[in-house]
Amino acid sequence: MKFLVLHGPNLNLLGRREPGVYGILTLAEINLSIAQLAAELGCAVEFFQSNAEGDLIDAIQSALDEYDGILINPAAYTHTSIAIRDALASVGIPFVEVHLSNVYKRESFRHVSLTAPLAVGQICGFGCESYLLGLRALFSHLKNR
């Protein structure tokens, strides 16, 4: 199985960005943990981060026929981007949405996800572990399908 891991805007600053909210790990360190888990599970992962909505949409569209699943942290676009939601709906690739922070404990504008209703599921609040739980969940969902 092959998975695409997508990181949305400002996640390139992890480690320096609001560490009290998002933790001290950098994006490279998070990606390394994901890659290690993927190797344990025997699947392949590729990573992409962008601050631009259109680039994330292009990446989702290019995933068609290339990946079995998508692990995505759309970051702030979670709460605003109909276009990213439409891209995920268009390709129909099963995806799990993850967030480092517990968005439901935060400002009310973070309580709405435009993408989660299309997801296999959503995991939030566990820092880097959200990605690892998400990958495991996506993997077993696809294996048991």
Ligand code: DQA
């Ligand atoms: C986030 C939560 C979003 O509300 C926020 O805009 C982010 C990161 C998270 O991983 O906790 O950029 O997706």
